[in-house]
Every structure is written in C-alpha cells, then in structure tokens.
Amino acid sequence: MSLKVDNLRVYYQTLQGPVRALDGVTFMVEDGEIMGLAGESGCGKSTLGYSLIRLTSRMRYIAGQVELDGKVVPIWNDKEMNPFRYKQVSIIPQYAMSAMNPTRKIGRMTAELLKSRGISYKRTLPEFKRRLDLVGLSENVLEMYPIELSGGMKQRMVMVLSTLLDPSLLIADEVTSALDVASQKAVSQMLVEFRNRGFVKSMIVITHDISILYQIADTIMIMYAGQLSEKAPTEEIINSPRHPYTKMLISSLPKVGVKYSEKKLSGIPGKPPSLLNPPSGCRFRHRCPAAFDKCVEDPPFIEIDEGHFVSCWAVFQEEGLDIDQVPAEEGPPGAQILEEALAKHV
Amino acid sequence: MFKLEEISKVYRVGTFGGKELRAVSHVSFEIGKGEVISLIGESGSGKSTIGKMMLQLTPITSGKITFKGTPVSGLKGAALKEYYRHVQGVFQDPFSSYNPIFKADRVFENVREQFFPTVDDARWDEKLRESLRGVGLNPDQVLNKFPHQLSGGQLQRLLIARALLLDVEFLVADEIISMLDASTRIDVLNLLADLKARGLSILFITHDLSLGYYISERAVILFKGYVVEMGSTDRIFSTPLHPYTRMLMASVPRLDKKWAEVEKEVRPEESQVEELPAGYTFFDPEVAREIGGSGHRPQPVLVEVEQDHLVACFEPGDIPPTA
Numbered sequence: 216m217s218l219k220v221d222n223l224r225v226y227y228q229t230l231q232g233p234v235r236a237l238d239g240v241t242f243m244v245e246d247g248e249i250m251g252l253a254g255e256s257g258c259g260k261s262t263l264g265y266s267l268i269r270l271t272s273r274m275r276y277i278a279g280q281v282e283l284d285g286k287v288v289p290i291w292n293d294k295e296m297n298p299f300r301y302k303q304v305s306i307i308p309q310y311a312m313s314a315m316n317p318t319r320k321i322g323r324m325t326a327e328l329l330k331s332r333g334i335s336y337k338r339t340l341p342e343f344k345r346r347l348d349l350v351g352l353s354e355n356v357l358e359m360y361p362i363e364l365s366g367g368m369k370q371r372m373v374m375v376l377s378t379l380l381d382p383s384l385l386i387a388d389e390v391t392s393a394l395d396v397a398s399q400k401a402v403s404q405m406l407v408e409f410r411n412r413g414f415v416k417s418m419i420v421i422t423h424d425i426s427i428l429y430q431i432a433d434t435i436m437i438m439y440a441g442q443l444s445e446k447a448p449t450e451e452i453i454n455s456p457r458h459p460y461t462k463m464l465i466s467s468l469p470k471v472g473v474k475y476s477e478k479k480l481s482g483i484p485g486k487p488p489s490l491l492n493p494p495s496g497c498r499f500r501h502r503c504p505a506a507f508d509k510c511v512e513d514p515p516f517i518e519i520d521e522g523h524f525v526s527c528w529a530v531f532q533e534e535g536l537d538i539d540q541v542p543a544e545e546g547p548p549g550a551q552i553l554e555e556a557l558a559k560h561v
Numbered sequence: 562m563f564k565l566e567e568i569s570k571v572y573r574v575g576t577f578g579g580k581e582l583r584a585v586s587h588v589s590f591e592i593g594k595g596e597v598i599s600l601i602g603e604s605g606s607g608k609s610t611i612g613k614m615m616l617q618l619t620p621i622t623s624g625k626i627t628f629k630g631t632p633v634s635g636l637k638g639a640a641l642k643e644y645y646r647h648v649q650g651v652f653q654d655p656f657s658s659y660n661p662i663f664k665a666d667r668v669f670e671n672v673r674e675q676f677f678p679t680v681d682d683a684r685w686d687e688k689l690r691e692s693l694r695g696v697g698l699n700p701d702q703v704l705n706k707f708p709h710q711l712s713g714g715q716l717q718r719l720l721i722a723r724a725l726l727l728d729v730e731f732l733v734a735d736e737i738i739s740m741l742d743a744s745t746r747i748d749v750l751n752l753l754a755d756l757k758a759r760g761l762s763i764l765f766i767t768h769d770l771s772l773g774y775y776i777s778e779r780a781v782i783l784f785k786g787y788v789v790e791m792g793s794t795d796r797i798f799s800t801p802l803h804p805y806t807r808m809l810m811a812s813v814p815r816l817d818k819k820w821a822e823v824e825k826e827v828r829p830e831e832s833q834v835e836e837l838p839a840g841y842t843f844f845d846p847e848v849a850r851e852i853g854g855s856g857h858r859p860q861p862v863l864v865e866v867e868q869d870h871l872v873a874c875f876e877p878g879d880i881p882p883t884a
Contacts, residue, residue, distance in 0.1 A: 255742040255743060255744060256742060395603040395604055395605075396603060396768075396809060396812040396813050397808060397812050399812065399814070400812040400814070400820065403814070404820075423743065424814065425743075425816065426814040426815055426816045427814045429814065429815075429816050429819075430814050430815075430819060430820055453816060463744065464743060464744055465816075467743060467744055467746075467747045468743065468747075468771075468816055469747065469750070469771045469772055469774070469775040470771055470815065470816045470817045471770055471771045471774050471798065471813075471815055471817065472774070472798075472817065473771070473774070473775055474774065474775060475750075475751065475754040475775050475776055476754075479751060479754075480747045480751070480775075481747065481748070481751070482714075482744050482745050482746065482747040482748040482751075483744035483745070486712045486745070
C-alpha cells in the first residue's frame, strides 16, 4: 500500500477567517496506481496535491495523517519534510515552464539539485541521459539554458528531473494544460510509461480535463468544495458514476459525436459554496436533485463496491444501507483546537 | 453575410521589426445568416487574429473582408460605429473584461452612452432586463453587483447580453467558455446555440474539437495560419483527410474512446493522397516555406473532395521535382 491519507484537513489562513479548502479527506493510492484527481477550480484539488509535499505560507495543517509506504509523512513540519521531498514524494508543478532556474545551464542546475540531496551527479548522469533519451531529448540539452527549449521540451525536462530519484509518489499538477494537443498526448503517455518502467511507484494526476484522465488514469477521484465525492476505477466513473455531482458533471461534458441539434446537454445550476464558511452537511446538497432531509448531515466516504467509494446518503440508500446506522462524517475540530492549529506554522 | 477573401496578417517582430511573422495566410471563407462556423486550431494557428481582424481590432495586411457587401477595413467614425451595432465580440477571460472597482453592469452604461443616448431611464431599464432574460439571467440577481460577486458563467453571459442590446447580427466568440467551470460552461454553449436559432451568426473560435462538433454545422481547421481543411463538421470528423487534421483528431483526448482505438480508426500515419485529383498533394506550410524562401511562396488551393468538404493542396508543379 503506497499512500494512505486519513481525514486530512488543510485550511488557508486569510483575514476573513480560515478557508476550508481541504476538509477531511480519506483515501488510498495503491502501488502502481495512477489516480486522476478532478474537480472544478477552487475545489481543493491542487491544495491536496501541494499538502502532500509542501505547505505554502498561507496553508495551515489542521488535522489528519498521511502515510507513505507505512511511514508517517510529517507534512505539518517543513524541516522534517525535507528528507521526503524529491526522494519519496515529488511533484511536477503546474508551471513547469518557469520551474527551472533561467541563469544556469540545465546540466549544472541538475548537478546543484542533486548535490542539495547529497547525491553524486556523475554517478547519476548515465541514467539521467538514458531517461532524457526516453522522452526524446538529446544530451545536448545539458549544455543549454532553459530559454533555449520549447514549452513541450521544458515540460519533458521537468518530468525527468522530478522523477530522477525514483520517488514513491509523484504528483503531476495540471501538467498538460498549457500544451498543444500533440504534446499533451505525448506527455500524458510518458507519465504512463514512467509508471510502467518503475521510475515512480504511484501517481496522482491533477487536472480539470477529465478526458485526459480517461485516457491515462487507473482510477479517478472527484472532489467538490474541499471534500471527496467519489472515487472509482476509470471506466466506472465515466460510464456508471453514482454520486449525483459526478453524474451531472460527466453528462455535461460534450463528447465528439454529440450535437446540440440532436442531444442538448445541460449544466449544473447554481455554484459551489464559499469555503470561508461552508454550509454544514453535504456541500453539494443545494444544487443536488436527489437531496433529502438526511443531507444536512455530512455523509462519510464509504466503499460501496470493490474500489468504488462514494459520499452520498441517497446512494447509500440505493445500496440498501440503513442510513440511520451509518455514522456521519466527523465535523471540523472545535474552535480552540482550530485556533491553535491556525496560529502554528513550522 | 461575412466574406473573407485571401486575408493575411503579417506582424513585424524582432529588433526594428526586421523579421516577419505570418500569423494568417490567405484565408478565405464565408459565413451566412444564422450560421455557426467553428474556427478550430491550436495556439499560434492564427484563429484569434482572424477574429480580431473581423472585429477591426487589428488591421488586415492584405486581402478583403466584407460584411453584407461593404468592405470592413476602411470603416471610420460613424460608419464604424454603425458596424459595431451589428458586429460584436466576446472573449476568453470574463474576469479581465470588467473593471473590478466598478459594478459589473457598468458595461451596459457604456453601450447606452454610445448608442442609445436619447432613450429614457424607464425604457432603458426595460430593454436591459429583457436582454438579460434573453441570456438566461435573472436581472435582480446580477444587476448592481461587483464582478467578484458573480460567477464566470454569469459574467460571460452579461457580455453576451451587452452585445444583444445592440442589433447584433454577428458575434465573434473567441474561446468564450474555456475559462469557465465544467458544470456551467455547457449552459453558455447552449445559449450560443439558442441565439443561432434566433438568426444570429457566430464565429466560434475554439481549440476543442468536441465543442466545435457540438455547436456548429461547418468547421474550418487552421494550421500555422493556413486553412488546411474546411466544410461540413460531420464530414470532416468522419473522414478527416489532411494529415494535420488527422493528427489533431488522433491526439485530442476523448471521453468516448481511448487513444489507441481512435488511432486505429483515423490512422494518422497513412496518407490519403488517393482521395485527391491526380498530381495534387496535401499542402504543408513548412514545405511551402522551404520552397518559397523569403520570396514567392506557393499558396494552397482548396480542393473539393466531396460535397462541402474542402482540403488544402499543392497544385501539380508547385513542388519542384528535387524537393
């Protein structure tokens, strides 16, 4: 079992109060699994990705636990996290185009990077070159500055750098969003290839583009307003989703072959709640056609079928569960604990 | 209604404008009344430049655009204002189309000052509310609000409502839903289709094939500033011919088929030259540049391979035998 996240809460400290961007998420990623993470902007998907590697200055760890390969990952402590970064958990950031130091040639930059982890550049070089070759970059790029590479080349370069130390978990945050379609396909297929070759054990691919995930992911997890809605194998999420939000989201996406004049698609009325003071209970209930009185309680994220997790009271009922016996999800911590956690930043 | 004839756009770049950048090369197509045409291309294909030229936001280097028979490029003063009464644009980023320190409905005041200075308050209010209802918004929910209080979909619909206040006959929609959230973008797309049913013509600029397919009957595929394939959306999607279009079809991530499956159908690596008249080959912008150098470049001719399906080709003799 590669990654285990338990009831993780990460809030943003703002002048108006805490923004509850990640509010109690519990899930697992198996060894060798490519998990796609999708959701609308502001749903907390990037927050989830970043909290597994580095909390930015406004992010506050509130509660929960992250385990990687059986070891607790101290995400709340910036310093203690350091040995994990790059070696255990690595990230391909959203703006890979500007992730490289513009004043260093790529070879020298890589040497400095490896040195900071106490690893010899010389000994890594043959493997480094092999991997550059794999993504279609010649070793001449080591003598080039980042500005000399095209967008797609930079993206591939950062991919190789991020995975050079064979991390256990790789977070790929919107890596294909800024590329043209041909590079998009090439980069996505490379991610799969990296997993197949064992450069990374498992992967979380964050994107708003569900069709990319359909192409490469083994499982897809859908987030809504800081919480998890559904996680299931890719085919199930796309072809037989259960959560009302996933259903409406998937059916609102135009597919090639669907025409307005033949089949009119519809969106989801309303908009996601503000995470500054989110409503209690299920956060989707104000937009949900299946909402009923039980939905004022927060539904837990339960496995209803093998590998298929859902957080929805209506689905539990369909599954024949006695919803009065199912305990609701724990609420956020009390005011005092919250205040202490928000004040603390290591 | 709109006719583009051989339009080109050359930007001067580099130190002292010493280099040429051809953004659009010899593009011709027509748009009729009540028609939606999708202009599909990747970044840098010149699709936005074409929209800007039609809106007179950037001058045309060569060629001619006519709107209802009148050349667009020479319009000035009152004639240009009259043109904008009928032709309007909506762009990608709704958040930067508004001034954040003013209320969002200020965009309507500008229209009123410019085009309807004599209309009294009561009649204006009625006209405005009708236009807002026309785009599926509740006037009481969106009027008197600041931009940050509204969603991207609402802001984008306000801009469409603004265009509808005028006697708009033609709308340039440049990637108008790409910044919106998945759950609301389809509503804006449906709105465009409804407007089309009411007789509005639309140039729908997008990089997303499935959106183009959803909304339009005809499509134009752009590659490096050239039209490489155009015609009926159904025909282009079912039998793409030009190697670039086929690559595009095979690369775009789809929700109904995996890449491997699409590749088997489209077979992007196989040439389809047998579909062309004898001696013709598919047009390639790179080859054209190599042959032509900085001087005269061979231009693509659009060959009609079947009804309403045209593909860009080199004519026999365009390519020297050595090439």
